[in-house]
Amino acid sequence: MTQAMHRILVVEDDPAIRGVLRALLESERFRFIEAATAERAQIEARAHKPDLLLVDLGLPDQDGLVVIRRVRSWSPVPIIVLSARTLEEQKIAAFDAGADDYVTKPFSAAELLARVRAALRRNVRSAEVPQELAFGGARIDLARRTAQGPEAEIRLTPLEYRLLECLARHAGFIVTQNQLVREVWGPEHLGDTRSLRVCVKNLRAKLEPDPHRPAYLLTEPGLGYRLRPD
Ligand code: CA
Numbered sequence: 001m002t003q004a005m006h007r008i009l010v011v012e013d014d015p016a017i018r019g020v021l022r023a024l025l026e027s028e029r030f031r032f033i034e035a036a037t038a039e040r041a042q043i044e045a046r047a048h049k050p051d052l053l054l055v056d057l058g059l060p061d062q063d064g065l066v067v068i069r070r071v072r073s074w075s076p077v078p079i080i081v082l083s084a085r086t087l088e089e090q091k092i093a094a095f096d097a098g099a100d101d102y103v104t105k106p107f108s109a110a111e112l113l114a115r116v117r118a119a120l121r122r123n124v125r126s127a128e129v130p131q132e133l134a135f136g137g138a139r140i141d142l143a144r145r146t147a148q149g150p151e152a153e154i155r156l157t158p159l160e161y162r163l164l165e166c167l168a169r170h171a172g173f174i175v176t177q178n179q180l181v182r183e184v185w186g187p188e189h190l191g192d193t194r195s196l197r198v199c200v201k202n203l204r205a206k207l208e209p210d211p212h213r214p215a216y217l218l219t220e221p222g223l224g225y226r227l228r229p230d
Contacts, residue, residue: 006120007031009050011041011067012082013060017105021054024109030116038062045071052119057083057094065097072098078119082107088222095176095223102174118172130168134230135216136209140164147207154206159184163199167217167227176224200225 008025012018013036022032033048035041038059045053045067053071057064068079081094084105091102100122101115133140137150145161147154156164162184167175177193185195200219204211218226 005031006052007033007048007050008052008054008116009033009035009041009044009048010054011035011038011059011064012054012056013037013058014056017056024113025116028113036060038064038067041067042070045075045077049075050077052116053077053079054082054116055079055099057081057085057090065093068094068097068099078122080115080119082112091223092176092178095174096178100170100173122170122172130171130229133164133168133227135207136230138207140207142168156203156206159199160203160206163196163203164227167225168229171227171229174220174224174226178224180224 008030010018010021010025010032012021012034015036018034018036022034025032033044033050035044038061041053041055044050053067055064055067059067064081064083068081071077071079078101079099080101080103081099082103082105083090083094085091086104094102100119103112103115131141131143133142138147138154140147140156142161142165145156147156163180166180166183177196178190181189181192181196184199185192189195200217204214204217208214208216216228218228220226
C-alpha cells in the first residue's frame with residue numbers, strides 16, 4: 001500500500017495549525033481531511049473512514065476526549081492526540097479514552113510524521129498479535145505460551161503471559177496502567193496497580209538481561225508501560 005492511499009483526519013479548530021498540518025501531511029502524500037469541531041469530526045470520520053486521526057483536545061463545542069471515545073466505540077483506527085495540554089493526568093485521560101499516542105504542542109514536524117508512520121504501521125499489523133517476542137537472549141512464544149532463555153526454559157505464569165500479550169498488541173506504544181489492569185485482571189480490579197507493578201517486576205526479573213535497567217519492558221513514568229521487543 002502506498003502512502004498516497006492513507007487518509008488522515010485532522011481535528012483542530014485553529015485554522016493556522018490546520019494549514020501547517022495540511023502542508024506537512026500533503027507533502028508526504030497523505031490525503032488530508034479536516035474538521036474544526038467535535039461534531040464535524042464524527043461526521044467526517046464516518047463519511048471518510050480515515051486511516052488515522054490527529055485530534056486536538058481543546059475544541060470549541062466539546063472536548064476532544066469525546067471525539068476519541070465516540071470514534072473508538074466503533075473503530076480501531078489509530079488516534080494521535082495533538083494537544084497543548086502537557087499534564088500527566090491529561091495524557092492518561094486521552095490514553096484511557098482510546099488514544100494510541102500523544103504529541104504535545106508546539107510539535108516538531110519530523111517527530112509528528114514519525115509518530116504518524118509508526119501508528120499506521122501498527123494498524124497494518126494490529127490484526128495479528130506477534131506470535132513471538134525476543135528480549136535479548138530470551139524468546140517468548142505467545143501462541144504456545146513457552147519461553148526460552150539463553151540457557152534454560154523460563155517459566156511464566158498465565159497472568160504474565162496475558163500482560164505480555166496485552167503489551168505486545170500495542171508494541172512500541174504506551175499502554176496505561178488502567179488499560180493493563182482492565183484487560184489482564186478485569187474491570188473489577190481497576191485501581192489495583194499494585195498487582196500490576198508486582199507482575200511487571202517479576203517479568204523483568206525473568207526476561208530482562210538486567211532487570212534493574214529494563215531495555216524491553218519500559219516504564220513510562222506516571223502513564224504506564226511500553227514494550228520494545230527486538
Ligand atoms: Ca484547540
